[in-house]
Amino acid sequence: MSEFQKPKNKLEFEKNFEQIKPQMNETQAYYESSRCLFCYDAPCVTACPTHIDIPLFIRQINSGNITGAAKTIFESNYFGNTCGKVCPTNVLCEGSCVYNLQEVKVIEIGRLQTFASSKVISEKIKLFSPGVPNGKKVAVIGAGPAGVSCACELRSKGYEVEIFEAKEKPSGLSLYGVAPYKITNEEALKEIDYLQEQFDFKINYNIQVTSEEQFNDLEKKFDAIFLGIGLGETSSIKIKGEELENCIGAVEFISELRINQHNTKIGKKVIVLGGGNTAMDAASESARLGAEKVILSFRRSVNNLRAYDFEYDLAKSAGVEGMFNVSPVEITGNGKVEGVKFIKTKVVNGKMENIPGSEFIEVCDMVIKATGQTKQVSILKNIKGLNTDEQGRVIADKITFQSGNPKYFAAGDVYNGGVEVVNAVAEAKLAANGIDKWLSS
Numbered sequence: 001m002s003e004f005q006k007p008k009n010k011l012e013f014e015k016n017f018e019q020i021k022p023q024m025n026e027t028q029a030y031y032e033s034s035r036c037l038f039c040y041d042a043p044c045v046t047a048c049p050t051h052i053d054i055p056l057f058i059r060q061i062n063s064g065n066i067t068g069a070a071k072t073i074f075e076s077n078y079f080g081n082t083c084g085k086v087c088p089t090n091v092l093c094e095g096s097c098v099y100n101l102q103e104v105k106v107i108e109i110g111r112l113q114t115f116a117s118s119k120v121i122s123e124k125i126k127l128f129s130p131g132v133p134n135g136k137k138v139a140v141i142g143a144g145p146a147g148v149s150c151a152c153e154l155r156s157k158g159y160e161v162e163i164f165e166a167k168e169k170p171s172g173l174s175l176y177g178v179a180p181y182k183i184t185n186e187e188a189l190k191e192i193d194y195l196q197e198q199f200d201f202k203i204n205y206n207i208q209v210t211s212e213e214q215f216n217d218l219e220k221k222f223d224a225i226f227l228g229i230g231l232g233e234t235s236s237i238k239i240k241g242e243e244l245e246n247c248i249g250a251v252e253f254i255s256e257l258r259i260n261q262h263n264t265k266i267g268k269k270v271i272v273l274g275g276g277n278t279a280m281d282a283a284s285e286s287a288r289l290g291a292e293k294v295i296l297s298f299r300r301s302v303n304n305l306r307a308y309d310f311e312y313d314l315a316k317s318a319g320v321e322g323m324f325n326v327s328p329v330e331i332t333g334n335g336k337v338e339g340v341k342f343i344k345t346k347v348v349n350g351k352m353e354n355i356p357g358s359e360f361i362e363v364c365d366m367v368i369k370a371t372g373q374t375k376q377v378s379i380l381k382n383i384k385g386l387n388t389d390e391q392g393r394v395i396a397d398k399i400t401f402q403s404g405n406p407k408y409f410a411a412g413d414v415y416n417g418g419v420e421v422v423n424a425v426a427e428a429k430l431a432a433n434g435i436d437k438w439l440s441s
């Protein structure tokens with residue numbers, strides 16, 4: 001049973017969606033940074049996809065050089081503030097901290113990172129400038145973490161950069177796809193404003209680049225094109241009743257929640273289908289929006305959840321109940337969702353099988369499908385020479401991120417199929433270097 005009341009206003013919404021990594025004050029940051037052992041060959045650095053020099057920035061915080069710490073962070077990761085908050089630090093940097101071996105509380109690297117980076121953002125401290133113009137122009141499609149990281153790196157090398165964004169606001173997943181208790185809208189947008197101030201790149205909003213003509217047009221105007229278009233809508237699970245009112249995809253639900261906040265529609269009893277991190281977010285968010293009961297259903301056992309353990313623990317702490325070894329066969333209802341018909345499953349010789357005759361209906365008034373996202377194959381096929389793999393991901397060089405069409409580079413979810421924000425940021429920086437190498441040769 002969820003303990004949250006339906007939030008009626010912004011204040012109540014913020015309370016229900018309280019930040020799970022709250023901002024540190026100076027005393028906390030000083031104390032926490034003083035615990036770091038400043039390890040040589042620090043495992044936390046190796047575990048970070050952007051390889052931020054973590055012991056260096058922690059030492060800088062400890063010596064009171066917060067601006068220097070922020071510079072160390074942003075030099076490796078342009079989304080230093082966002083990543084400090086939304087990264088699964090428990091399994092990346094903090095998960096590798098040497099204190100894990102001593103059963104001592106690990107260093108709160110994510111919160112320290114946010115402490116330093118948010119300070120320079122809010123004080124608008126100038127750390128970077130665009131490079132000397134080199135006369136070359138690059139189009140970036142998508143103003144999410146991949147697109148903006150690529151733009152920053154290219155601007156630092158003197159390229160003129162124009163971003164084309166389909167939505168009316170930037171930030172991509174950090175604004176539209178991450179749970180609000182991980183980062184607020186204001187924080188996500190402020191980081192983009194800060195980066196735009198530092199690097200001076202242009203973003204064109206509400207422009208969807210999808211057709212062959214549009215790509216041809218960009219090819220004529222720009223020397224290279226970077227694709228940071230992410231993934232598409234929630235995939236269909238191809239069962240009866242998906243079209244019913246109050247049956248919604250998790251991606252669409254989270255996006256609506258980020259924008260409409262306390263005004264987001266929620267059922268009294270919600271069933272979330274899926275076992276990944278997005279399912280955990282959607283379930284936890286449903287409970288925090290005031291759903292009286294939230295059930296997370298998964299085809300396999302709890303041990304087979306694809307989500308990180310801490311994400312499932314977080315959902316449980318919000319009142320979410322798990323229902324395992326059940327597979328949805330139909331969403332029932334007459335116009336609107338009235339329940340989900342499940343069949344029980346079992347594993348035989350490593351393979352999941354339905355148990356004949358075990359169907360039952362679980363009554364509910366809302367279903368959220370967290371069943372993966374479609375790939376943007378219909379858009380990508382309009383680019384000549386660009387190929388996708390059997391899973392719809394752009395095939396590109398692992399080092400330069402150059403695709404089969406040499407003018408196009410791709411990184412982030414459209415390339416990796418959907419990993420973390422930090423992976424998109426890391427790849428996009430490498431892609432910018434790939435573009436630079438190609439255009440300079």
Ligand code: SF4
Pocket residue numbers: 035036037038039042043044045054055058096097098099107109
């Ligand atoms: Fe500090 Fe832990 Fe990294 Fe060592 S592993 S440098 S103690 S944060």
